[in-house]
Amino acid sequence: MEESSMAVMGKKKKKTLGxxxxxxLPDIVFMILFFFMVSTTMREVxxxxxxxxxxxxxxxxxxxLEKKSLxxxxxxxxxxxxxxxxxxxxxxxxxxxxxxxxxDIYEYIxxxxxxxxxxxxxFMTTSLKVHRxxxxxxxxxxxxxxxxxxxxxxxxxxxxxxxx
Numbered sequence: 110m111e112e113s114s115m116a117v118m119g120k121k122k123k124k125t126l127g128x129x130x131x132x133x134l135p136d137i138v139f140m141i142l143f144f145f146m147v148s149t150t151m152r153e154v155x156x157x158x159x160x161x162x163x164x165x166x167x168x169x170x171x172x173x174l175e176k177k178s179l180x181x182x183x184x185x186x187x188x189x190x191x192x193x194x195x196x197x198x199x200x201x202x203x204x205x206x207x208x209x210x211x212x213d214i215y216e217y218i219x220x221x222x223x224x225x226x227x228x229x230x231x232f233m234t235t236s237l238k239v240h241r242x243x244x245x246x247x248x249x250x251x252x253x254x255x256x257x258x259x260x261x262x263x264x265x266x267x268x269x270x271x272x273x
Contacts, residue, residue: 155206158186159240166241168267179233180264181221183214185247186240200243202251211250218258236264 164186174180184203188196192208202209204217222230235255239248255263 154182154184154203156184156189157192157203157206157208158184158188158201160184160186160238162268164240164242165238165266165268167270168265169270171267171269174234174236174264176232179225179229180236181218181233181260182236182238183217183251184238185243185251187242200240200247202247211254214251214254215258218255218260232262233260234262234264235260236266238266 185200186203187193187198188201188208196208202211202214204213209217218235222233225233237248237251252263255261
């Protein structure tokens with residue numbers, strides 16, 4: 110009996126693996142594509158002024174904003190090269206994707222409030238993203254306009270001072 114069981118064991122054929130089914134591959138690709146489309150945020154504002162991360166002033170005490178959906182941005186800086194013939198080289202105010210005047214800030218804040226839920230309005234913050242070479246006179250004027258619109262929560266965007 111032992112010999113016959115040995116003979117059966119020696120005759121085993123090698124099993125071949127079947128082809129891998131690719132029928133579900135398009136579903137997987139579309140799920141990944143959908144995930145990235147939903148989770149990626151696109152830049153909403155095209156900057157018309159010179160303002161990179163290194164152009165922001167430095168600060169030693171930095172706090173990250175909690176809810177960025179409740180932040181309205183005001184950009185201030187020298188216009189990009191292609192706009193300098195029209196607007197000059199003095200610092201300009203940018204609201205959303207266009208240049209603006211000081212008098213436009215009041216209406217801008219009211220429009221930003223109108224887009225929010227009434228319960229969120231008290232938590233709204235106005236963030237000033239200002240080029241580090243900008244003079245304080247224009248910042249003071251902007252703060253006066255924000256005060257007229259009762260936008261009293263102001264944030265100054267800055268980069269961390271590394272202490273070198």
